Every structure is written in structure tokens, then in C-alpha cells.
Amino acid sequence: MDSSGHSGASVSTELLTTSTPEETIRVYLRLRPKNKLEALKRSKDCVRLHENPNDITVESPLLGESTFSFDQVFDEFSTQEEVYRECLSSLPQKLIQGINVTVFAYGPRGTGKTYTLLGEGRGADLATLAVPTDEQDGSTMDTQSDNSLPCDGESMQSGFSDNKLSQDPQGAVGMTPRLISSLFDMLYDATPSDSSVQYSIRCSYVEIYLEKMTDLLHPGGGTNTGLRIGRTVLDKEDQDVCVLGATELCCLCPEDVFAMLARGQAARTKSAEDANLDSSRSHAVFTLQLEQIDIVTGKVLQSRLQVVDCAGCQRKSINSKTDNPTSIETSMINTSLSSLQNAVRWRLDQQENPSKIDDRISSSSFSKIASLLIPSIGETTQTVMICTGAPSSHNIDDTIHAIRFAQIVRQIKNRPQARLEGFSFQIYRSKLAAAARKEQQLTKLITMMAQEAKYGKKKTREPKNPKVWDAILQICETDKKKQKKNGDGKKKKKKDKNKDDDDDADLCISCYNESEQQSEIQDLYSKIIELESNLQRERTAREKVESKHRDMSSELAALKSQNELLVQQKRQLEAQVSDAKAEIKAMTMTKIDVENRLRTSQFRENEAVLFLRQLRTFYFRLLKNKAAQGSGSTKDTIQEAKKRLPGVADLEDLLDVDKMMVQSGIIESSEVGSDTLVADYIPSDDALAKSSMEGEMAEKREPDMINQQLENIDEISGEKKRDHVSITNSHESRTKNGLTYGQLASCRQKLLDTPAGLLALQKERELELELAELSKKCIGLQNSLNAEKAMVEALSGRQGAVNKMKQAQEVIMLKTELERRSNDLLAIVWKMNELHLVNKTIDTKVGMREQHVTYLEEHISDIQAKTRRLLSQQELCEKKLRDENSNLRGQLEGLSVNLWQLGENLDKAPVWRLSIPFSGDDINLDEFPDCRQSTGELEEGDIDALVEEMENAP
Ligand SMILES: Nc1ncnc2c1ncn2[C@@H]1O[C@H](COP(=O)(O)OP(=O)(O)OP(=O)(O)O)[C@@H](O)[C@H]1O
Incomplete structure (x- = not known):
């Protein structure tokens, strides 16, 4: 290879394999200018470019500000030429070196994926670049294998016109035409007239719409139903994918490819939405197979270029109605893209933890676009991702979402490697013969099986030829073994080349099974999508219910906390009440004690009054006796009285007894002077008994009374006073004891006048x-x-x-x-x-x-x-x-x-x-x-x- 990147010298003499060191996938970000809608809405710019062209800061009102790194960021003023030069210009050389190349564009709707890959007008210029000659419809544009015959440099040269890109003064032509033009340029330069190397270029173009693959080169053809993803069988260790059943056109010059691209592009599924008036609603996969055969050495170098234009992701659905076709399209696109994201995450996981292989995820569960792209991520392909975005705030969240995915892809490492196959016509012929033999055997087997089935159906007997069943069983067993072997991680290699034929047979059968599995998987996939939409509906309903439940719970919690507060307050109040009750109880006890004492003092008072009256009577009688006897003096009488009444103090001061007793309120003033006038003060037995009994009863009644009073506290305030009144009444009742009310009152007053009474x-x-x-x-x-x-x-x-x-x-x-x-x-x-x-x-x-x-x-x-x-x-x-x-x-x-x-x-x-x-x-x-x-x-x-x-x- 020369330094200019043209591999001509080496290619022309000998085909060499190349492998490059492990490197992370190159990921570029390209921002498009504001479109009319955004300009009309005056949406502000949400991205900030740094001096370092690798970094960008994106600001979203919802997700905040974040900075991301890329291999390079292209702003809205970048030209197609610049993007091609920086991102893809090295890829044609890789292709010639035999390395598989994948370029894929990923981003939100209407952010310029198709513009970047194909050019202005979604590749409308391609038709003008292509030369509409008869060759395109005739010899060069025929289908598949027959036309994949190798052609030498001269035939390439003859079909190759001047560089068409010079006819594009605005430079709006996209990456794919540039890649193709450059590839043909290099092949042309690298092919001297005496070269022993022959090339063949075959192209196919398919789209994936609603998880169904369509051949864009033969859109109405019946082959579309049979399109499926298969594996290339070049090298069993390192497998690549291809779309089986897709039309492959043999292209001799870039114009052939441009015409083919223009034809395919016209057949793509589009829809006009506000985001992009000509939005493509499908993933498009363009594949170019380059085969370089050295007819002298018999070596063959195969490589393929895959250009994938992913459908635009759009996270928020325009129309929430699920049966709306746009909504179904959007949800299908989102589902397939999220499957791609899962696949990439799975691959990253594999690379980060090689020991921990997640068996639960298998490539069969991926969407079609993921199945097609995943062999280019983390394997031996040279892969470039172009992430597109819009700088305005209009759909910035979608742009951030795409950028985040790009960041994951950027962590994945690939080890680009070429695959060179030994080739000789003998081997090729023997392989062909073996395949033909195998086919014959299988045809025979199938015929016998059909006969057997027919025979068994009609006669309902044992099968006529048990050998057939043995053969079927053997095939089944081989198939099982193969599946098991695949499940074990393909660790065991079969080195014995003599068993190649058997392997091929196994491969055919597994391919057959695979096709059945594919259709089953497709059914399952559509079912999964249906279930997912159901699940989504259920989820929304559940979320609604949950939010209601949350509201109710928060309300309940608030009520509970209020309740707890109230319960706490109630407890405090109850404690206060019980304290008050205890205080009342103590007070009542004190009161009862005081009342008892009062009663005792009244009893004593009664006794004292009685004694004094008796004393006065006795004194007057004594005086009368003495007067009647005419003897004795008052002093003697007093002395006598002293003798008779021990404990009586000096009674000389008591001579004016009446005065003293009137003053004390024990007798009335009318009673003064004569003892006969003095009424007898004999406290009735009842009064005495009552007085003593009440004391006893009061003692007994105390606890009852306290309880009663405590109970009364619980009642309304008016009732509480009753006790007090009843106490007063009882007190009043005690006045009915023989003494006049005034006497008792004065007596009481006297007692109360004393300091103790006060x-x-x-x-x-x-x-x-x-x-x-x-x-x-x-x-x-x-x-x-x-x-x-x-x-x-x-x-x-x-x-x-x-x-x-x-x-x-x-x-x-x-x-x-x-x-x-x-x-x-x-x-x-x-x-x-x-x-x-x-x-x-x-x-x-x-x-x-x-x-x-x-x-x-x-x-x-x-x-x-x-x-x-x-x-x-x-x-x-x-x-x-x-x-x-x-x-x-x-x-x-x-x-x-x-x-x-x-x-x-x-x-x-x-x-x-x-x-x-x-x-x-x-x-x-x-x-x-x-x-x-x-x-x-x-x-x-x-x-x-x-x-x-x-x-x-x-
Ligand atoms: N870098 C750019 N410079 C100028 N115009 C651009 C650029 N990128 C995109 N556009 C314009 O934006 C519009 C949308 O671009 P395009 O159709 O390529 O988007 P898309 O991402 O492929 O959309 P979808 O996902 O809906 O198919 C087109 O009119 C295109 O001309």
C-alpha cells in the first residue's frame, strides 16, 4: 500500500490481509441548521461548542446541562466535504484492504441523517449523477449471482466515467456517493492493464419498515416476503450478516451505484410530519460487496460496505391514539431502536466483563436493525457512527437521548480485520460438486419422506420404509448436537477438513430451521410489540391509579399525623385531668377533715354552753340557799362550789355571771337576774347522737363522698355545686339542736373571732x-x-x-x-x-x-x-x-x-x-x-x- 492510501501496487500483485489494533468505534456529532419551523418558533440554541472540537455542552430545561465528548463535533456550518474528509475519507482504502466497513447514522427525526448520508433532497441529486444508459436496465442491472462475475480493471475502466462529484458545485452530495466515487477512483488507479486481480462489486438496498424487510430494488416483487437476515459463511469463527433473498446488482461504475441508490431511495417509505416534511419512516440498509480475486494465486479478498440510515427516533409520541398509523410507526421505530440500544449495551457488557456472558440475551431477540448492526459493533468491522442533532430547544431532549446512546457506542472497541480466503477453481468445483451431491441426497430424502407421509396418511399403518425415519432421526440428532454446540459458545472448533461436507449439510438444515425460527421469531416479535403496547396502556392506567393512591395515602398520612397530634393532646389533657382529680381528692380530704373538726368544735361548744348554763343555775341556787339559810358569805359559797366542782377556776370574777353570759350570747338580756327565766339548755339526745353519728358517718362516707365528688366533676358545672349546697344544708341541719339560730350564730361568731376560728x-x-x-x-x-x-x-x-x-x-x-x-x-x-x-x-x-x-x-x-x-x-x-x-x-x-x-x-x-x-x-x-x-x-x-x-x- 502506498502512503496516499491507494492500495493499487499491492492489490495488483498480491492480495494481503490487514488487521489494525483494537480501537474504539469512531463517533461523530453533526448539528444541522435551524429549520423553518424552529426559526418561526424562535426556539433558542441549547448547544454550546467548545474550543476543543471534540466537546459539546447541551442544555435542556428538563435534563439540565451536560457536556459530552465525540471524535469530532460538526456545527451547522460544516459542509459535506468537511464531514467526509474528517470522518470517512479513510474508509475506501480499508475496503480495498479487505476490511468490512459500516457507517450508520443515528439521531432524532429530521436532524439530517439522510442529508448526511445521501445529500440534499434526500438523495435527489443521485439521479442526476447517474448516467441513465441502457446498461443500467440491461446488462449491468440484472439480478444476483449471475451478474456477480468478476471483471478486470479494463472493464471497470470502460464503465467508469469522470468523477461525477465535480458536477455538484454546491457540494451537497452525501457521504455514500462520496465513498463510492472514492472507492471506484482508488480501484481504477490501482488497476494497471496487466493486473492479475479482478474485481466484482455487487450492491443491494433494503428497508425495514414496521419490522418487515422490503427490497428497495425490487419493491413490488414477490421476493420481499422471503427476505431474512442470514450469516455469511466465509469464516465460521468470524461471522457477518447479510440479507438473504435481497436483489444484488452488479455495478461496474459509480453511476451504476448512484442509479441504483436513486431507484431505491424513490421506493422508500416516507411520511410528512411537522418535524420533517419528507420524513423516512424506515431504516435503510445499503450494502456493497467488493470481491477481489487474484486469478493467478487463486486468493480472494472479500469486504463489504454497509451504510445504514436509521429511522429517526422520537421519544414523545405525536398522537397518543394507539391505532393511529403514525403512532404505530413511531412506537415500532422506538421499539426497534431501543432494541438496538439494548444490543449495544449487551455488547459493552460483554467487552467489560468477558467472563460474565449473559445467556438470557440472545441475538434472536433483537430487532432486525439491531441484528444487522450488532456484528459491526465490537467485532472485526471498521465502524463509524454519525450522530445527528438539532441545536434548537424544540426537540433538544430527543437530541440528548441520541447523544447518550452515541456515548455508549463510543466506548465499544472494534478490531478491524481483513479476511483472505484461499481460492482455487478445483476447490471451488469440488465444493460445488459436494453441494450438488448433498442437494441430490436431500431431494431424494424429501421425496421419500413425502411418499412415506402419503402412505402413512392413507393406510394409517406403520411406515413402509423405516430407513427414512432413521435418516430423519439422524438429521434431527445432528441438528440438536449443532444447536447444543452453538449454545456452548462455539468453543469447540472442528479441525478436520474432511468433515466439511457434513458440516455443510448441517448448515443447510440449520438454515432451514433458522428460516422457520425466523418466521416464528417474527410472529413472536409482532406479538411482543402488541403486548408491549398493551403493557404500555396498562402501565399508564396503573400509574394513574398509583398517583391517585399516592394522593390518598398522603392525605391519609396527614390525617393520621393530625390524629396522632390530637391523641397526644388528649393524653396530655387526660394527665392534667387525672392530676386535677388527685388534687381535688386531696382537697376534698382536707375539707372533710376540716368539717369534722368543725363538727367536733361545735359539739364542744354545745357542751360548754350547757355547762355554763348549769353552772349559772347551780350558782343561783347556791346563792338562794345561802340567802334562805341566812348564813354564809358569798366567798364561802364559792369556796364550797370550788370544792364541789373541782377544776373550776377562781369564780370571783364570775360573780356577775349574767353579764358575762349575756355578753357571750349564752343567755338573753331578759333572762338576767333570775335563774328561773333561763331556759333549760338540754341538747336533745337526737342532736347529741346525730352530732356523734354524723362524725362517724362522715368518716365512713369519706371515700364514697370523694368518689361522688370526683364523678360530679365529670358532670356539668351546675351539678358540682350541689355537694357544696348539701354540705351547707347538713351544716344548717345541725343547727336544729335546741339552740336558737341566733344563739348558735353568736356562739359560732365568738368561736370564729378567736384566732384559730379565723x-x-x-x-x-x-x-x-x-x-x-x-x-x-x-x-x-x-x-x-x-x-x-x-x-x-x-x-x-x-x-x-x-x-x-x-x-x-x-x-x-x-x-x-x-x-x-x-x-x-x-x-x-x-x-x-x-x-x-x-x-x-x-x-x-x-x-x-x-x-x-x-x-x-x-x-x-x-x-x-x-x-x-x-x-x-x-x-x-x-x-x-x-x-x-x-x-x-x-x-x-x-x-x-x-x-x-x-x-x-x-x-x-x-x-x-x-x-x-x-x-x-x-x-x-x-x-x-x-x-x-x-x-x-x-x-x-x-x-x-x-x-x-x-x-x-x-
Ligand atoms: N447539515 C445540514 N445543512 C443543511 N440542511 C440540512 C442539514 N441537515 C439536514 N438538513 C435539512 O433538514 C431537513 C431534514 O433532513 P433529513 O431528511 O436528512 O433528516 P432525517 O434525519 O433523515 O429525517 P428522518 O429521520 O425523518 O428521515 C432536510 O430538509 C435537509 O435538507
Whole structure:
């Protein structure tokens, strides 16, 4: 190979295999200029180019800002020439070196994939580049193998015209024509006249639309149904793919290829969407097979160029209706492209973890485009990816999605390698013979099987020839073994070349099985797509339900937290209530204690009053006795009394007993002076018993009373005071003990005047106040507790109410919708009735018009007939006139005089006569329009005039 990249010298003498070191797939990004729609919408630029041409920053409102690296980024001003020079110019040389080359364009819709690969107008220029000669339709454009005969450099040369790209001044021609032109240039340069190397170039062009393959070179042909993806059998270790059954055209010059591309491009499936007015909705795969055969050495070097124009990915569906054809197309494209993405990820996984081979994924589960592209990713092919994108914000998320995929592809490593096959005509012939033998055997076998099947069906007996079944079983076993061998990762190689024939047979059978499997896979694939769309629907429904569920859950959680808060508050309040209850209990105990003490003191007071009264009586009796006896002094009496009443203090100060007792309120002032007036103060037994009993009962009653009081706390505030009143009443009841109320009151007042009494009173008041306060507090607490309870109940009932409310709202909405629809329907019905009426009226009017027209037509035809008659009469008259004229002329001629007779010397015309002017044939009819000759047809004006005439006629 020379440094210019032309492999001519080496190719012409000897074919050499080449292999290059492992390298990552080259991935380029090309941005297109804003289209009209984007300019109209004034969408802003979302990409930022860096100084380094490898990097780009993309900003999306949804996905944020991210920076990506490529082998090179081409902005919207880049030309086709630049892109070709930087990305693909080295590829023709690789092809000549025997390396398989794949170029694929990937990107969102309308971002310039087809523009980049084929050129302006989606390859419309190709037709002008191609030379429409008879050769294309005839000898060079025939199908497949027959025309794949090798041709030497001279025949190439003869079919090869000047470089057509020079005819493209705008330089809009795409990558594929450039590649082809360059390849032919190189082959032409590399082929001296004495070269022993012959070339053959065969091309095919297929599209994949809705997962069905179509032959673009034979679009209406029956072969389309049989198209399937197969493996090339050149090297069993390193297999490539091909489309079996596709038309292959033998091309001798670039024009042949351009014409073929133009033909295929015209047959591609397109649809006009807003994103791209001429959008291709299919994946297109162009394949060029280059075969270089050294007829001296018998070596053959095969390589293929594959150019794939992927359909544009579009993540958000334009129309959500699933049965819409556009939507189906889009979903199919997205499914097939996501399969391609999965395949690439799987390959990357394989490369990163070679030990961990994922058995679950097999290439049979990939989409067709993935199956075709995957052998070029991570294998021995030289692969270039051109990712296209739009810089505007309009569809930036789709661009980012494509860029992310490109980033994955960029991590995959390929090891481009050429495959050189030893070739000799003997081997070729022997292979052919072996294949023919095999075919014969198989045909025989199939015939026997058919007979066997026929025999078995009719007679329902055992098969006649068990050998056939043995053979079938053997084939099946071989097939099984082969499948198992494939499953084991193809680790074992068969080195024995003598078994080649058997292998070929196995291959045929597996191919047969493979075709069945392919059709099955296709069915399954369509089923999967259907299921996926169902799944998508289900998912959307589920998401809706889930979002509803989430809303409800969040509402429930909020309610729960509210509830918990309330429960906590309730607990706090309950604790407060229990504290208050304990306090009340303690207070009540204290109160009861104080009351008991009060009762005891009253009892003592009663006793004291009794004692004092008795003492006074005794004192007065003593005085009386002494007075009656007339002996003794008061002092003696007192002394005596002292003796009789031990413990009595010095009574001298008590001499004025009455005064002291009146002052103490023990006796009335009226009682002063006489002891007889003093009423007996004998506390009744009842009072005494009651007093003592009440004390006992109060002691017993204490716990009951406390409980009662605590219970009463729980009741409303009014009830609480009852205890207090009852206590007061009991206190009042105790006053019925013989003493007057005033006495008791004064006595009590006296007691209360003492510091202890004052303290007790104060204590009592404080206690009462505290009790009142506590009661109030208790009531408040009870009220708030009741309120909390009510609130908890209300909240727990609220969720149900919310659901009901929602349902009710939905029902109302549906009702309104129904009403609206029915109103619409009524309006439509009214409109239809109206239209019906209008229609009817129009019909009657039309009928009348038709009658009128018929009437007019009849009249017109009458008039026409009359006119015709008149005209014929006129003609007759004219004819008569003309005849008469000619008669007259004859007569006049007879009367005319020769000029020579008048002395005129006319040598040349001796017969000339003096002509008398006459207007016979020379009449100018234009001067007499009424006398114009008529064809019998009436002019419009004439008809009007006639109609008017008729109408005016009497
Ligand atoms: N780099 C570019 N320079 C100028 N015009 C471009 C460029 N790229 C694309 N265009 C224009 O954008 C439009 C869409 O391009 P094209 O049809 O190639 O897109 P696509 O990606 O193949 O679309 P689809 O996926 O829908 O088939 C065309 O009118 C084309 O002329």
C-alpha cells in the first residue's frame, strides 16, 4: 500500500490481509441548521461548542446541562466535504484492504441523517449523477449471482466515467456517493492493464419498515416476503450478516451505484410530519460487496460496505391514539431502536466483563436493525457512527437521548480485520460438486419422506420404509448436537477438513430451521410489540391509579399525623385531668377533715354552753340557799362550789355571771337576774347522737363522698355545686339542736373571732375558692376533652366524606358532560332537521328550475327549428338571387363591348372588355351582418332576442 492510501501496487500483485489494533468505534456529532419551523418558533440554541472540537455542552430545561465528548463535533456550518474528509475519507482504502466497513447514522427525526448520508433532497441529486444508459436496465442491472462475475480493471475502466462529484458545485452530495466515487477512483488507479486481480462489486438496498424487510430494488416483487437476515459463511469463527433473498446488482461504475441508490431511495417509505416534511419512516440498509480475486494465486479478498440510515427516533409520541398509523410507526421505530440500544449495551457488557456472558440475551431477540448492526459493533468491522442533532430547544431532549446512546457506542472497541480466503477453481468445483451431491441426497430424502407421509396418511399403518425415519432421526440428532454446540459458545472448533461436507449439510438444515425460527421469531416479535403496547396502556392506567393512591395515602398520612397530634393532646389533657382529680381528692380530704373538726368544735361548744348554763343555775341556787339559810358569805359559797366542782377556776370574777353570759350570747338580756327565766339548755339526745353519728358517718362516707365528688366533676358545672349546697344544708341541719339560730350564730361568731376560728374560716374560704376554681378547671378540661373527641370523630369520618365527595364530584362532572353531550346531540339533530328542510326546499326549487329549464329548452328547440327553417329559406332565396345574378351577368357580358373596338391598343390582352361594375359574388357580407351565413346554431344574444320577441308576441 502506498502512503496516499491507494492500495493499487499491492492489490495488483498480491492480495494481503490487514488487521489494525483494537480501537474504539469512531463517533461523530453533526448539528444541522435551524429549520423553518424552529426559526418561526424562535426556539433558542441549547448547544454550546467548545474550543476543543471534540466537546459539546447541551442544555435542556428538563435534563439540565451536560457536556459530552465525540471524535469530532460538526456545527451547522460544516459542509459535506468537511464531514467526509474528517470522518470517512479513510474508509475506501480499508475496503480495498479487505476490511468490512459500516457507517450508520443515528439521531432524532429530521436532524439530517439522510442529508448526511445521501445529500440534499434526500438523495435527489443521485439521479442526476447517474448516467441513465441502457446498461443500467440491461446488462449491468440484472439480478444476483449471475451478474456477480468478476471483471478486470479494463472493464471497470470502460464503465467508469469522470468523477461525477465535480458536477455538484454546491457540494451537497452525501457521504455514500462520496465513498463510492472514492472507492471506484482508488480501484481504477490501482488497476494497471496487466493486473492479475479482478474485481466484482455487487450492491443491494433494503428497508425495514414496521419490522418487515422490503427490497428497495425490487419493491413490488414477490421476493420481499422471503427476505431474512442470514450469516455469511466465509469464516465460521468470524461471522457477518447479510440479507438473504435481497436483489444484488452488479455495478461496474459509480453511476451504476448512484442509479441504483436513486431507484431505491424513490421506493422508500416516507411520511410528512411537522418535524420533517419528507420524513423516512424506515431504516435503510445499503450494502456493497467488493470481491477481489487474484486469478493467478487463486486468493480472494472479500469486504463489504454497509451504510445504514436509521429511522429517526422520537421519544414523545405525536398522537397518543394507539391505532393511529403514525403512532404505530413511531412506537415500532422506538421499539426497534431501543432494541438496538439494548444490543449495544449487551455488547459493552460483554467487552467489560468477558467472563460474565449473559445467556438470557440472545441475538434472536433483537430487532432486525439491531441484528444487522450488532456484528459491526465490537467485532472485526471498521465502524463509524454519525450522530445527528438539532441545536434548537424544540426537540433538544430527543437530541440528548441520541447523544447518550452515541456515548455508549463510543466506548465499544472494534478490531478491524481483513479476511483472505484461499481460492482455487478445483476447490471451488469440488465444493460445488459436494453441494450438488448433498442437494441430490436431500431431494431424494424429501421425496421419500413425502411418499412415506402419503402412505402413512392413507393406510394409517406403520411406515413402509423405516430407513427414512432413521435418516430423519439422524438429521434431527445432528441438528440438536449443532444447536447444543452453538449454545456452548462455539468453543469447540472442528479441525478436520474432511468433515466439511457434513458440516455443510448441517448448515443447510440449520438454515432451514433458522428460516422457520425466523418466521416464528417474527410472529413472536409482532406479538411482543402488541403486548408491549398493551403493557404500555396498562402501565399508564396503573400509574394513574398509583398517583391517585399516592394522593390518598398522603392525605391519609396527614390525617393520621393530625390524629396522632390530637391523641397526644388528649393524653396530655387526660394527665392534667387525672392530676386535677388527685388534687381535688386531696382537697376534698382536707375539707372533710376540716368539717369534722368543725363538727367536733361545735359539739364542744354545745357542751360548754350547757355547762355554763348549769353552772349559772347551780350558782343561783347556791346563792338562794345561802340567802334562805341566812348564813354564809358569798366567798364561802364559792369556796364550797370550788370544792364541789373541782377544776373550776377562781369564780370571783364570775360573780356577775349574767353579764358575762349575756355578753357571750349564752343567755338573753331578759333572762338576767333570775335563774328561773333561763331556759333549760338540754341538747336533745337526737342532736347529741346525730352530732356523734354524723362524725362517724362522715368518716365512713369519706371515700364514697370523694368518689361522688370526683364523678360530679365529670358532670356539668351546675351539678358540682350541689355537694357544696348539701354540705351547707347538713351544716344548717345541725343547727336544729335546741339552740336558737341566733344563739348558735353568736356562739359560732365568738368561736370564729378567736384566732384559730379565723384561721379555720380563712382556710375554709380558701378551700372553697380552690374547689370552685378546680371545678371550673375541671369543667374546662371536660369541655375541651369533649371537643377533642368530637374533632377526632369528625376527622375519622372525614376520609370517608372526602371519598364520597370525590365520587359525588365525579358523578356531577359526568352528569354535566352527559348533559352537554345530549345538548350537543339535540343541537345536531335540530341542525340536521334544519338542513333536511333546507334540502327539501332546495330540491323543490331545483325541480321548479328544472321544469322551467325544460320549458325553455323546448321553446328554444322550437325557435331553433324555426330559425333553421328561416335560414334554409334565406339560403334558398340567396341561391335564387345568385342564380339570377349570374344570369344577369351572362346577359350583361353579352352586352359588353371589346376595348379594341373603342380604339384601345392592347397587345397583350386583346380580349379585355370594359367591365361594368356589379356586386354579385363580390358582395362583402361583413358589411351586411344580417345577411351573414349561419350554421343553424343560435348565439346567446340571438336566443335572448328571440325569447324576448316571443314573450312580446301577442
Ligand atoms: N447539515 C445540514 N445543512 C443543511 N440542511 C440540512 C442539514 N441537515 C439536514 N438538513 C435539512 O433538514 C431537513 C431534514 O433532513 P433529513 O431528511 O436528512 O433528516 P432525517 O434525519 O433523515 O429525517 P428522518 O429521520 O425523518 O428521515 C432536510 O430538509 C435537509 O435538507
